[in-house]
Amino acid sequence: MIKKIRPDRLVKAVEVIDLTQLKQSGIRALIIDIDNTLTPHHKDVISDSKLEWLKQASAQGFLLLLLSNNRIGRTKVITENYGIQGYGFACKPFSSYYKKFLKSSGYLPKEVCCIGDQLLTDILGAKLNGMASIYVEPISPRDIIFSRFSRWLEKRLMTRKGY
Ligand SMILES: [Mg+2]
Incomplete structure (x- = not known):
């Protein structure tokens, strides 16, 4: 279980991810x-x-999907404002939206990389679906109760794995 939620890479923020290298x-x-x-x-x-x-990611031909466990209404504001497809209340790490995405895009799991700030949702979801994963440091410390708990757990897991 612990091995399963180790991300492939850790970065400070999404914008430092090298898109050419990913491609x-x-x-x-x-x-x-x-x-x-x-x-x-x-x-x-x-x-x-x-x-x-x-x-840049879009211009380089990457297919983008925003996937959030937050409310559908909140997610819709982002996806509509920025014109990127996405789903709210996605219940990460459970598989349904990952499978839906693979089916609609036709891509193989190994051609998909999941990027997020939580091990127990974003990274575990990637691992359970055979996708690559990149952990980013959270933008702000302010969070909902569940996130606080999962982050506490993540800190413990990361320490045990020697991060
Ligand atoms: Mg998050």
Whole structure:
């Protein structure tokens, strides 16, 4: 279980992820978390640097999907404002939206990389579905109760794995 939630890579923020390198490693689609990965929690704005990175990803031909466990209404504000497809209340790490995405895109799990700030949802979801994963440091410390708990657990797990 612990081995399963070790991300392939850890980075400071999405915009430092090298898209060319990802492409060269065979990745063609990105499943990206919203809260604390693209936006601060409870905020609807994606910073210029992250937005530029998303535009670059799109321009390089990556298929993008925003996947959030937050409310459907909140997710819709982001997906509609920025014109990126996505789903709220996705129940990560459970498989249904990952499988739905693979079916609609036609990509293989190994061609998809999941990016997010939580091991127990974003990274575990990737692992359970055979996808690559990149853990990003959360944008802001402010969080909902469940996230606080899972982050406490993550810290313990990371310490045990020697991060
Ligand atoms: Mg998040």
